Amino acid sequence: MEWASNTLGCISGSVFYTISSGFRIVEERLIALHAxxxxxAVLTISSAGTCGAMGKEIIVVKDIIRWWVEKNKLEKLPLVAKGASSGRYFVSVLATVLKFNSIAIMIAEGLFDQMKIESYPPTLFMHMPKDIVRQKKIDKHMKILKKKGVDVAEIECMEFPLSPHLLADRIPGLDQSVSAKLFELFRKKGFIDENGYMKNDGRKTRWKEAVRESKIVSLDDHLTHYIQEELNLAFAYHEMASLHADRMFKWFESHMK
Incomplete structure (x- = not known):
């Protein structure tokens, strides 16, 4: 089975290996491991341009995927795709020029109201209902696709509580003791409620300042990006998520014929 993951624009370089290899997205790495x-067979493609770049990159990416498939002699296998970061829009357009067995679009509504939809592949929307505006757009686009006879489904990614060891469990290189200290600091600062749920989106939480001011937490600077990502995910407003990767791959596998 072949799988093309597209993280075009906002992320550059390979994202599927270890921190020491330079991956930028913890959740992307976990999804790749599931795959x-x-x-x-996993292929990841990132944009050489700016976030949200389209234009000729559609043709470039189509050619890259075809070249990679032929090079690895995978022509007879099903092809599926996941779009995340700005690639979540890109994949919705790419599926009009390249034949996929099915696609998954993460935390986005796609561009289905701006393009012709003929012979479109089964489409899975993975999103966070807390983003009400995006939820309404996804509902609209699901109706558009269904009217065209496209098999459509959705997976809702909900908020979840932090725990003393959660960050260490999800972020390679983050020590268990540091994870526990961060949890206690977040609790003390009121960033989480009594049940461990984030009170606000990680992007709007001044946790980095709290860490710098703290004398009990020593945190490597390169880990802050990954921690930020996981806090965003826990709040579940807008972030790539691997939590339902098994369900996504079952969706792909159910549309292999």
């Missing part, structure tokens, strides 16, 4: 465990 490999299920015997998918």
């Amino acid at each position: 490999l465990a299920r015997k998918f």
Whole structure:
């Protein structure tokens, strides 16, 4: 089985390996590990341009995928795609010029109201209902696709509580003791409620300042990006998520024929 993951624009370089190899997205790495465990061949593509770039990159990416498939002699296998970051819009357009067995679009509504939809592949929307504006757009686009006879489904990603060891469990290189100290600091500063839920989106939480001012937490600077990502995910407003990766791959596998 082949799998093309598109993180065009906002992320550059390979994102599927270890921190030491330079991956930028913790959740993307976890999704890739799920894919490999299920015997998918994985290709990830990032934009050389700016976030949200389209234009000729559609043709470039189509050619890259075809070249990679031929190079690895995978022509007879099903092809699926996941779009995240600005690639979530890109994949919705790419599916009009490249034949996929199915696609998944993460935390986005796609561009279905701006393009012709003919012979479109089954489409899975993975989103966070807390983003009400985006939820309404997704509902609208699901109706558009269904009217065209496209098989459509959605997976809702909900908020979840932090725990003393959660960050260490999800971020390679983050020590368990540091994770526990961060949890206690967040509790003390009122960033989380009595049940461990984030009170606000991680982007709007002044946790970095709290860490710098704290004398009990020593945190490597390179880990702050990954921690930020996981706090965003826990609040569940707008962030890539691997939590339902198994369901996504079951969706892909159910549309392989």
